[in-house]
Amino acid sequence: MSRTTRLQDLIRVLRHHTDPIGGPELAESLGIGLRALYQDIAALRAVGIEVVNTPGQGYVLPPEVTLPPVALAEPAAREPAEITFYTHPLSRGGIVHWMLEELGVPYRTVILEYGTSMKSPDYLALNPMGKVPAIRHGDTVVTEAPAICAYLADAFPEAGLAPPPAVRGDYYRWLFFAAGPLETAISLNNLGVQPTVEQQGQLGCGDYWVLIDTLASAVKGRRYIAGKAFSAADVYVGSHLGWGMHFGTLPRRPEFEVYWEGLRMRPAHQRCEAYVEQVLAGG
Template identity: 85%
Template structure:
């Protein structure tokens, strides 16, 4: 089936469907993969056909949208930018791995070893810290797991892993709350460092229990950290809570357990978990 035919079928289904339709259902109706669906939606948007992704509901083609003739033209082939993922199975790279699997886009994985290839001149040219994770998307290099998650959500909007720009207050707030205060107080507490009240004002992350109370309060009764739909912020916050409760660096509070229970069985995360288990079995 040519892309022109697929785009025609996509527009036809959206035009005749009442209300939003989820990505998996839409792909099934069209007889294509989710990855192909995302690519076709991106092709329509590129020529001005704004297929709207309603968070938590699905895709819809507003009735006022006028289809330009170019929308159904066969686009010239364009090589997508290569996406390379630098990681180690026993690292925070697991957060980005989960994010990549949620996107459903092709990527190449490069495994780096601590103390050797992670400190090589080639990798230090990408990340002078000599740490993972990192990604290279075409000519763009991004390090730091939270920044990578935010970048990927924007670079691949078809996956719907970021709220619309006007609704990103909670998304940015809690994504970077976890990257800043949460990770800092967990690290300090794990190392046995208990800052005094004066020191808490200096380091910025505050008190361990105050941070956990704050996070528990926002998660109480909520399935997602930013609005009603799963997002990159859930990948990041969920990863920290899941790991923290597993390794004992975060207490098993009811709010944390309920939130993690709603995330831990997502197919993308389970694929990452299976990957880590295989990697560890090879090292045994």
């Protein structure tokens, strides 16, 4: 099937549905994979056909959208910017790996070793900190797992991994709560450091147990932390909770276990776990 025919079929199906249709259902009705669907939606947007994605509901083509005369022409070939993912199986790179799998876009993985290739001149030119994860997307380099997650969610909006800008309060709040106070408090507690009240204020992370109670309240009774749809914030917060409970750096609170159980069985996360097992087994 040609790209033009696929785009015509996509428009026809969207016109037929007045209510949003989920990505998997839409892809199945077209007989294509999710990755091809995301690429086709991006192609339509590139020629001015704004397919709207409502997180948690799906895609819809608003009735007021008009089709430009060139809309159904074969799009000019354009090589997409390559994503190169620098990581190590036993690192925070697992967070970004999960994010990339959720996006469903192609990427190239480069595994670096601690103390050797992570400190090589070539990699230090990319990330002077000499640590992973990092990505290169075309000419853009991004380091730090939460920044990479936020960047990828914005770079690939068709994946629906960030809420609309007007309702991103909880998304930004909990994404960077985990990146800042949570990581700091876990590290200090794991090292046996118990800051005084004055030191807690200087550090900005507050009391460890107050932080735990705050996060438990945030996920209690919620499937996702930033609204009704899965987002990059769930990738980041969920990763910390999963690792923390597994390695004993976070308590196994019922709220954490229920929330994490709903995330860890996602197909994208399962693929990441299988990959790590394969790499560690020498496969």
